[in-house]
Amino acid sequence: MSTTTLEHDTRVAKLIFASVYPHYITKVEKKGRTKAELNQVIEWLTGFSSEKIENLIQEKVTFKTFFEQATLNENAQLIKGVICGYRIEDITTPLTQQVRYLDKLVDELAKGRKMEKILRDSAAKK
Template sequence: MITTPEHNERIAKMTFASVYPHYLAKVEKKGRTKEELHQVITWLTGFDEKQLQGLMDEKASFSDFFSKANVNPNAHLITGVICGYRIEEIENPLTKQVRYLDKLVDELAKGKKMEKILRSV
């Protein structure tokens, strides 16, 4: 499925703070922890707890969120389908980064081992 400019724009304007509670609920419902969620987010973005909270407090859009992130150089190893889109085929860099995050959260919720999620194996 190809992303449209409208889809990319909608994702860019969405705030991290509006999506974060859904990420947290998803992983906690499956027996994972907030700490594990933050470990995954930190691996992808380089943000520590204080920075994450600051971005949520300022209601940073995903565009702002990822423009301030130091995206992990191994993020390109995140592949597969998430939300109906094959990550490797997404051309818009920001949309791809958001889908990387979605995929990591999904893998955490599905019970994958942290070493596999963080692409360290």
């Protein structure tokens, strides 16, 4: 089982979402995807509107606060695979797992995966 360490979990919790978000944008745009698609993926996972995402960026919230305010999509547990050397479904710390869900979705978007597949078929109707 590839679970995370306390140090790793603490570091992830303290990361500022606003400091990571520009890297997400760069990653997806480099592969021909858009900020709007990135926000759609974040909205699907968290239940946030685009305005709420912008507010959280302005407030410079940590990932801990970001996910405390989120309403995680009921299909989030369908996000599986390895990200940053950890198997997502084996991560036992809920916050770290949620951050890795987001990382995995951004990865899939950057790799050109179809939106219906990224959103686990449920929210592609938008």
